[in-house]
Amino acid sequence: MSTVIRARGLGKKYRQRWALQDCELELPAGRVIGLVGPNGAGKSTLLNLAAGLLAPSSGSIEVCGGPPAADVAQLARVGFVAQDTPTYGRLSVADHLTLGRRLNPGWDDAVARERIDRLGLDPKQRAGTLSGGQRAQLALTMALAKRPELLILDEPVASLDPLARREFMQLLMEAVAEQELSVVLSSHLVSDVERACDYLVVLVDSRVQVAGDLDELIATHHRLVGARRDPATLPGSQQVISASHTDRQTTLLVRTQEPILDPSWSVDGINLEDLVLAYMDKSAPVVRRPRLEVQR
Amino acid sequence: MIEFHLNGRSGLSPYQQLVQQVRHALRLGLLKEGDRLPTVKDVASQLAINPNTVLKAYRELEHKGLVAARPGVGTFVTRTLADKSLSAHGPLRKELERWLTKARLAGLDEESIEALFLSTFRGAGEEVA
Amino acid sequence: MIWLTWRQFRGPALMMAGVLTVFAAALAFTGPGLADDYAQGIAACTGQEGGCTRFLDRFLDSHQSAFLGVSGLLLLLPGLIGLFWGAPLVAREMETGTLRMALTQSVRRTRWFAVKIALVGLATMVAAGIGTLAVTWWASPLDKSAVSSYPRLEAIVFATRGIVPVGYAAFAFALGVTVGMLVRRALPAMAITLAAFALVQIAMPMFVRPNLAEPVKATATFSTANIDGVGEGGLLHVQAGVADAGAWILSSRTVDKDGRTVAVIDLPDADMAKCDAPRQPAKAMQCVADTANRLGYRQEATYHPSSRYWRFQWTETGIYLALALGLTGFSFWWTKRRL
Known part of the structure; x- marks a missing residue:
């Protein structure tokens, strides 16, 4: 399978602060890839680097086989819908199409034109007077009409109401069905990712915590509940993602390719949200709460 | 033609839900041999889901011999699940009703009945497997 | 790309075209009258006793507010263009996020920036050029009559005539673009641009323009022409004066026979008594001047002769264009590397 985005030791520094550091990433082509992670994980920075809007401070990134935005051909290969889907407020819808x-x-x-028509947008209307949802549709239409190999969407639906969000995702999915297109989409809405994406990347603190085919990830992660025991006693094929204990009970989230045969566990599947949260938690730095001590 | 829907709380992945809905429609006689399933693009657009998910569901149905894809034309139903089992529904239902009456007489409430049924159903399934 | 730039810039450009048209029309309407008045006045006074000094003073007096108003407008124009066209050019796109849309179309960012800055920059210079052309033509009779009060090389007249306004406008625009790019917000960028431009415009005539060429040094003796009057006890009131009427005088001082600068010329009482001739003030004045000369007092002045006008215009325009080019080069680099 060919690679659409490859990052090696990628980093971006703003003044003193690293927004993204030592990022290693390899994303397959032809998929709809969901990029999820907490705020500040570097999702937006990563996508802006991939679109060639930012230049890396360290390391390298390749998009569709070359450095992003290196020349006109490279620019033409990548479509980008920025956060909050900006458009030229004073230009009309038709002007935007002319621009494109x-x-x-x-x-x-x-x-x-067909899409704008079907969306019911008035070509003469100024983009500044469009609703948030319509603006997003316009921005997406423009990115798609460019016929890119890779479409990058940076939290495109974050600020939209549920109906506009659904309509946006419908347009996107229809385009994916029609065009040969790789899509990378960052979102913090797991429900959107679950429907739209077939590949998941969880990014926390610049690091890829887990990446893989969505169905496969769901199929290989299990929740085990049983009498309290040490997770270290599990077979080597079972990788513990998260563990919590009460004085009697142990709850584990494990990843394994093999069936779980141990009858002392009650085994349950997990949904995407649990999976994402488990990986986000796993990497969260341990915060030590100061303990109150009795002064002598 | 049928219309798909997705239930976020069903616990099944979107592709499993699509497969299940086609099977259900076949069983209830809503889809008959020769009927065309909605195109991948239509389903993807209508449900705002990944076209690969739809493709995967259709491929699984094809693998089970329920549908066949004719390139450039669409995906068509090749077999129905209704005929054999429909005739057996009546007697089975009668037996189940008798069992339910017995269970109520034994003092089980709705919830207990459901739990008993499901655990038995699952246990039996594992034995068969 | 040219289409997009024009589409974005159309509004401000048309507005500026409107303002310039009104301004030029007003000047075109009043200009010929002004020139006629001047020509008639000059014809009437030429050859008359006392020359044309009185007519010129009167002519300037009666049009002074228009003269200063028009010059003031043209003094503001370059700064305003830099403010309203330069500062938001990139900063506004950063603010609204459209920069990310523009830079992800299939156009290199350097080309995107080049077209933008070339088109709007050119418009800036054309606007300033039309402005200065109109004003230079309109004000030429006034400038001739204002030679001594407002020498051509000095601040307001120099900065609002000839070709320097074009240089100022180019610089203000490039400054606005660069500041906007660094500040990333249109409004603060406009404020900073205005402040920086004003600072440069004040510093230029104070520190740079006087040094564009070696000033001419002139030493003059006293005569009735440059002594204003005689005060009590023989204190002379001396007026700086060089032979060139339109010269830009940088300094003027009185020195004694040892070359020391003196604040006042204090003639001895005995000499003053000799010159006392109440009935003939002209003769008395001549006597005082002769006495001052005899005692070794001299008037020293440094100045730029009015003949240097065009040389200064070209040099200063060149300096501003070079600054504008430097800023543009920097913003190109910034566009490529940091935007």
């Missing part, structure tokens, strides 16, 4: 047509050699004007 004039600035992109591979622009598909017929598709763009």
Whole structure:
């Protein structure tokens, strides 16, 4: 399987602070990849680096086989929908399409017009007076009409209401069905990722905690509940992601390719949200609470 | 033509839900041999789900011999699940009703009945497997 | 890309075109009248006793507010263009996020920036050029009559005539673009641009323009022409004066026979008594001047002759264009590396 984004020791520093550091990443082509992680994990920085909007401070990133935004051909390969889906407020919808047509050699004007028509957008309306949902649709239409190999979406639906969010995702999924397209989409809404994506990357503190086919990840993670015991006694094939104990009971989240045969466990599947949360928790730094001590 | 829907609380993954819904429709006679399933693009767009998920569901149905994909035309139902089992529904239902009456007489409430049924159902399933 | 830049810039450009048209029309309407008045006045006074000094003073007096107003407008124009066209050019796109849309189209960012800065920068210079052309034409009779009160090389007249306004506008625009790029917010960028531009505009005539060429040193003796009057006890009131009427006088001082600067010329009472001739003030004045000369007092002045006007115009325009080019080069680099 070919790779659409490859990062090696990638880092981006703003003044004194690293927004992304030592990021290693390899994303397969032809998938809809969900990038999830807590705020400040570096998702947005990573996507901006991939779109060529930022230059790396260290390491390297390759997109569709070359450095991002290196030349016109590279720029044409990548579509980008930025956070909050900015558009030119004073330009009309039709102006935006003209802009896209004039600035992109591979622009598909017929598709763009058809989509705008179907979305019910008035071509004469100024983008500044569109609703958030319509603006997002316009930005997505523009990114798609460019006919990119890779479409990058940075939290595109974060600020939209549920209906607009659904409509946006419908347009996106329809395009994925129609066009040969790799998609990387960052979101903190697990429900969107669950429906739209077939590949998951959990990014915490610049590090990829887990990456893989979504169904496979769900199928290989299990919740085990049983009498209290030490997780170290599990077979080597079972990787413990998270563990919690009461004085009697132990609850584990394990990843394994093999069936769990130990009858002392009650085994349960997990949903995507649990999986994501477990990986986010796992890497969270341990906060030591100061203990109150009796002064003598 | 049928319309799919997704239930976020079902505990099943989207692709399993699609498979289940086709099987259900076949069993209830909503889909008959020769019927066309909605296109991958239509399902993906309507449900806002990944087209690969739809493809995967259709492939599984194809693998089970329930549908066949004709390239460029669509995916068509090749077999129905209704005919054999429908005739058996009546007698089975009668037996189940008798069992339910017995259970109520024994003092089981709705919840206990359901729990008993499910645990027996699962246990039996494992034995068969 | 040119289409997009024009589409974005259309509004401000049309507005500026409107303002300039009104301004130029007003000047075109009043200009010929002004020139006629001047020509008639000059014709009337030429050859008359006392020359044209009185007419020129009157002519300037009666049009002084228009003269200063028009010059003031043109003094503001370059700064305003830098403010309203330069500062938001990139900063506004950063603010609204459209920069990310623009830079992810299939256009290199350097080309995107080059077209933007070239098109709007050119418009800036054209606007300033039209402004200065109109004002230079309109004010030429006034400038001739204002030679002694407002020498052509001095602040307000120099900065609002000829070609320097074009240089100022180019610089203000490039400054605005660069500041906007660094500050990333349009409004603060506009404020900083204005402050920085004003600072440069004040520093230029104070510290740089006087040194654009070696000033001419002139030593003059006293005559009735440069002595204003005689005070009690023989104190002379001396007026700085060089032969060149439109010269830009940088310094003027009185020195004694040993070359020391003196604040006042204090003539001995005995000499003053000799010169006392109440009936003939002109003769008395001549006597006082002769006495001062005999005692070794001299008037020293440094100045730039009015003939240097165009040389200064070109040099200063060149300096501003070089600054503008430097800023543009920097912003290009920034666009490539840091934007």
